[in-house]
Amino acid sequence: MLEISELAVTYRTSGGVVPAVRDVSLRVGAGEIVAVVGESGSGKSTTAHAAIGLLPRGGRVHNGRIAFDGRDLTALSEKDWRKVRGTGIALVPQDPTVSLNPVRRIGEQVAEVLLIHRLAARGEAADRAVELLRRAGVDRPELRARQYPHELSGGLRQRVLIAVALAGKPRLIIADEPTSALDVTVQKEILDHLAELAADDGTAILLITHDLGVAADRAGRIAVLSEGRLVEEGPARELLAAPTHDYTQRLLAAAPSLSREPLRPRRAEGPEVLLSVDSVSKTFVSSRAGSVRAVDDVSFQLTRGRTLALVGESGSGKTTTARMAVGLETPTAGTVSFDGQDVTRLSAAELRRLRRRFQLVYQNPYASLNPRFSIAEVIGEPLRAFRVGNRAERVAELADQVALPSSVLRRKPAELSGGQRQRAAIARALALRPDLVVLDEPVSALDVSVQAQILNLLVELQDELGLTYLFITHDLAVVREIADQVGVMRQGKLLEFGPADDVLLRPREQYTRDLLAAIPGGEQVRA
Helix, strand or coil, X not given: CEEEEEEEEEEEECCEEEEEEEEEEEEECCCCEEEEECCCCCCHHHHHHHHCCCCCCCEEEEEEEEEECCXXXXXXXXXXXXXXXXXXXXXXXXXXXXXXXXXXXHHHHHHHHHHHCCCCCHHHHHHHHHHHHHHCCCCCHHHHHHCCHHHCCHHHHHHHHHHHHHXXXXXXXXXXXXXXCCCHHHHHHHHHHHHHHHHHHCCEEEEEECCXXXXXXXXXXXXXXXXXXEEEEEEHHHHHHCCCCHHHHHHHHHCCXXXXXXXXXXXXXXXXXXXXXXXXXXXXXXXXXXXXXXXXXXXXXXXXXXXXXXXXXXXXXXXXHHHHHCCCCCCCEEEEEECCEEHHHCCHHHHHXXXXXEEEECCCHHHHCCCCCCHXXXXXXXHHHCCCCCHHHHHHHHHHHCCCCHHHHHCCHHHCCHHHHHHHHHHHHHCCCCCEEEEECCCCCCCHHHHHHHHHHHHHHHHHHCCEEEEEECCHHHHHHHCCEEEEEECCEEEEEEEHHHHHHCCCCHHHHHHHHCCCCHHHHHC
């Protein structure tokens, strides 16, 4: 169905021509799932975008051939490409927040594909869009079609992108990191759906991913890219069981694992309670949905110097709980105490002073860093806000602490890799020497090797500075490596709470067992 031969892609930049892909060849047959894996900058997404004629500005196919169903696509005009995209080849992009139009209803965006390719009259396009949403696994598709993207969860938005891709009945779907930031159960459902398309309709799937577990579970063959080159390819089971290239071996070694030893010994519970959450509940009220109980009677304690991980699916209440813990949300009921002070009763001025002692690191460092600031300004922002002197000296110290080279301090966030941006976000969080750091999915969108570096950094900083972490995540393999205690949340309730090894290796609740079973990769990447 797809044959890429000796592909080379370059980008023209202000500094000259930069090679992004060098001599990549691979094939995808009808009904086959082929995974392309590698770190950021390996060329995997560039290869995928070249295959659908969507290279960004400055990018061009420098050499090689791309053939779809026997037809050479390499020299197609943009007009001819439009006849191929959607009906021949479709793309499921990584980030639905960016890919969906925020001011148009979901149904309109799915129907647009049908109208552009004249696959339905305007009168029937809306009904067809609802059916496509249903086929993509969207619940209550008639309601969802009338909603806007911000009203849907991340998993539902990703299903909408699949519905858009299905609209033209393509024979090849390129899925570019389609589940990288989703909960394991939602991830499983979406990947199951793509697998059904391959099995039932003979759709060819080119799956771009940095997650070796996903590749192991879903692909018949895996192609490994590094620095724009294809370094290894073969049947998934054989390649992961006995990788021959050093790079593949390093990727496997960096993948989080439920069977691997933690990054440091578990810490015993100390006498000093830093954070106490007591019978906390939170109800949100909206004119459309009525009242929604996001958190329901949650209680736990976190002692100084330890790491507590709250895990659960989207909508489980874990992030809302964390926001209440640091005074960014006010509980409807219950109390939150930080170092003996009742956070829920503080005035705005008192809470502002206390906020020096707890900081947040968000999931997406690109979205949480001001794009107009230099990295030095980003790191120094809390110092300016609280009028701390000797900012330049402190910024240099913080950059060194998180292993950021001084040369990046003059750059903007867009000029840094994902791992470097997350290091800058961590440095900013440490600027005021906090006691508690809340980490909200801090590594979920990072490559496994960068993820390993950030987790090791967090452990080192905790040992060096005596930090206490509240770690929000859906990735139980990451929890295994870093947490002392684990709380499992579902539908606003804290279902299970205890020492990390007890919860992960001897779970009491069926829901926890289901979360563990949904982790991709099986024994192939956990051994």
